[in-house]
Amino acid sequence: MNIVDQKIEKYIENHTSDISKVLYDLDRETHIKILRPRMLSGAVQGKLLELLVKMSGAKKILEIGTYTGFSAICMASALPSDGHLLTIDINAELESIVNKYIKLSNLNNKISYHIGDAINIIPTLKGDFDFVFIDADKDNYLNYYNLLIDKLPKGAWIIADNVLWSGKVLEKANAKDKETKAIQKFNDFIQKDKRVENIILSIRDGLMVIRKI
Numbered sequence: 001m002n003i004v005d006q007k008i009e010k011y012i013e014n015h016t017s018d019i020s021k022v023l024y025d026l027d028r029e030t031h032i033k034i035l036r037p038r039m040l041s042g043a044v045q046g047k048l049l050e051l052l053v054k055m056s057g058a059k060k061i062l063e064i065g066t067y068t069g070f071s072a073i074c075m076a077s078a079l080p081s082d083g084h085l086l087t088i089d090i091n092a093e094l095e096s097i098v099n100k101y102i103k104l105s106n107l108n109n110k111i112s113y114h115i116g117d118a119i120n121i122i123p124t125l126k127g128d129f130d131f132v133f134i135d136a137d138k139d140n141y142l143n144y145y146n147l148l149i150d151k152l153p154k155g156a157w158i159i160a161d162n163v164l165w166s167g168k169v170l171e172k173a174n175a176k177d178k179e180t181k182a183i184q185k186f187n188d189f190i191q192k193d194k195r196v197e198n199i200i201l202s203i204r205d206g207l208m209v210i211r212k213i
Contacts, residue, residue: 003167009044012044016043016047018043020077022104022105023046023074026069026070027040027070029097030097034094040070041074042204044204046074047074048201049074049075049078050077052131052209053131056131056157057130059082060083060084060130061076061079061084061085061086061131061132062085062088062125062129062132063086063088064118064132064144065118065133066087066094066113067094069087069113072087072111073102073105075133076105076107084110084111085110085111085112086111086114086125086129088115088118088121088122089114090118095113099113119140123147129151129152129156130153130156131156131159132158133160134161138183139179141182142182145158149193149212154212154213155212156211156212157212158211159207159209159210160207160208161205161207162183162206163186163187163205163206165179166205168183169183169206195213196210196211196212197213
């Protein structure tokens with residue numbers, strides 16, 4: 001995941017607005033108790049998501065891949081009083097920590113947390129989301145995108161995490177692991193999709209910022 005020099009990453013973190021105590025405690029508990037804690041968005045990416053929600057004027061957010069709830073809390077905290085975030089995750093084992101920190105953040109009224117397979121849930125949702133964050137199983141990134149893009153209004157934003165995949169996207173098209181192939185396929189598809197404009201940011205493991213036009 002160290003795409004950018006670690007000293008530069010530390011400098012960036014030191015020059016980014018501080019996260020709340022609730023988010024700090026969630027980050028710490030995730031690293032102490034949960035497997036693969038690097039999946040957590042972290043302070044810099046979390047602050048970027050918060051600012052993107054504010055800048056976009058989003059009111060209804062869909063998150064695919066809750067993990068322990070860090071990114072959901074960051075984004076929901078930026079919503080206006082009438083805004084709402086729906087977050088979906090397939091891992092029921094993380095339910096207690098997610099609910100704990102949603103409650104501690106006082107965002108119960110802004111966050112709905114669903115446990116289940118997003119592939120099955122997305123088709124049941126109304127298409128009025130104006131901001132989507134995808135950070136789930138890489139094999140399904142393009143499936144999630146295709147389920148959503150035609151239902152989203154013009155001007156809607158989609159943010160996809162891990163699109164640099166620790167630099168593995170530079171491997172040839174016959175990359176051995178299926179997740180690398182899936183990310184390469186997703187990135188190439190977005191680049192050619194005339195329905196959107198897009199940019200990849202080299203933040204952490206890469207963020208694809210997409211706007212429907």
